[in-house]
Amino acid sequence: MEKHVTSQIATFEIPPAGLAERARHILGRVLVYGALGLWAFICLFPIYWTVTTSFKSAVDVTQGHIVPFVDFMPNWKGWRSLGLSPDTIFEISTPRTEFVSRFENSIITSVGASLLAVILGSLAAYGLSRFKYRFWFMRNDDILFFFISQLILPPVVLALPFLVLYKDLALLDTRIGLILLYTLTVLPIVIWIMRDQFNSIPVELDEAAMVDGLSVWGAFGRIILPIALPGIVAAFILSLVLTWNEYFFAALLTGSDAKTLPVMVASQTGSQGINWWSMAALSTAAIAPLAIVGVFLERYIVKGLSTGAVK
């Protein structure tokens, strides 16, 4: 309190307050950057540790070497066990074949589900933001709540019924089966983001388009959709993150063919031993795509996460 009083007087006589003020300012800066640095370390160290461990050999792990080229000499051991090191990359390797097929499954299911969710979700969100519906007792708000409330369904509730249903539908251990479920898990989020996006586009644009002779669908497709593109990209990328990392459904509903990357990582974790380098290489490969997405498309993820929260 007192310091603030002095700082107000300080507009007239700068010298006496200046020193204390500056010391306080510097201390504040040190604390701020200290906290920022500490948390950045907490966030980045596990990633750093995993990436470097994939280049270690047993001795480096047991002796706790951390800095490459100083503490230990990196080698390709971990990547060789995956068949992804420079000397094995052109040879036939069973682990690599498996890894690539899991990787493919992960890409197809996550991209497929995100696309489907973005299509279904954008349509529904546009409808809910523009027109008044009445279905039975449900008005727009109820319909929106119906969609969003699916978010609270925990995976366990659906997993076992789906196990039984998919068995009967011959969809167990198929990519399309996973895509359907993943679409469901991200659809509420997409609808939420997209409705916000459409609400921020003035209705006059639709009206103008329709006066020019476009149908509702024409106005939506040709005028509104291009404007809403940033929101769509944000929703898509956020869906991608959530579905790429999904484990629970994949673990229960896939066996051999449609297994995704997280399931492969999990099954390798079980067989512990001390071959940390290969686990580290596998983990690195599993997190790399999204880490890259995170670094380069950060603003879309931030946008996707923060719409709807702030009005």
Next chain:
Amino acid sequence: MNQTVPSGQAPFVVADAVAPRRRFFGHALLAAATLVLLVVALLQTLDASGVLAIGFPNWRPLLYAYLLWAVALGAWQVIVRGYVGQRALFVLPAALFTLAVAIFPTLFGFYIASLDWNLSSVEGPHFNGFRNFVAMFHDPYYWNALLNMVFYLLAVIVEYAIAFGLALLLNSEIRARKFFRVAFLLPFMLSPVAVSWMVGKSLMEYRFGPAARLARDLGWDTPAFFANPWTARIAIEAMDAWVSIPFIMILLLAGLQAMPKEVTEAAKVDGANAWQAFWRVTFPMMLPVSVTAVLIRIIFKLKLADIVINVTSGGPGGATDTVSSFIYRVYRDRSNVGYGTALAMFYLVLIVIFLTVLLRVTRRWTRSVND
């Protein structure tokens, strides 16, 4: 399709000019599709129960019939209701999808919950009423898992506090803001399964993990994080927090950036120090965003499973079990579908009650400042 629709000349007038013949055609189309759906459903049921021997390999025909019916329903909307139907077409796909993939399986789940059904046993399912639920009330591990959920939920408060601190830091005048934002966001991008290994099984590994080494240096002689119930629980929570704090942080940061600068400045002019300005101005103004962030976080927390499954499998002695990871093991180890589903359904009912109450209670905070 385009011809059946009145032209878009008068966009906001409900076009009623659908010719009677077209109307009839629409109704007939939907009726036919409904008939197909019902017949296929009937045939499949009879086939499955052994009355008829048609020999369907699986239930897919019914799925295709449903898809066909969904398409017919959309066409019917457009043909019969014209302009209004065209609008309904926006919401229909998502609604039909959700019905088929969420509502139906959930209802089906309540049915499975009343069965005694072990997938690995030779004999099929048979009805046993509420016996699964009775067994549930005598299952100490299930109640233990529910109790653990209380701990995990309370930990959301700590996650929120840390996230708020980080959001304030990122919102203050700093250099390299972009770098810190990306770095802070990164854990959110990582798969919890990979994190289970990276942090749970390697960083915290008892012998060689850096975290264990650090703990030894700090004077903890036996840093076995997952041997003691409380340290195990806290370690699991720490991993989950590590992955999810960025999410809360981003929401709060968006809230802080949307806040008018003049307000905090006015507080400063009035002589409030930073601490007072935060509690009297920033925090109350952030309440709606905070409530939203915490609510979403709670919803996701209630689903927590993968880290527990992969690091401790619920151990030691069920100390880290979440409801989801427990049911996962009920199914994986005993293939007990009926009982597992009963547990899940009971959990769903609890969640719905809990969240309904929570929404009611928090409503006044989300409204009071906004309005």
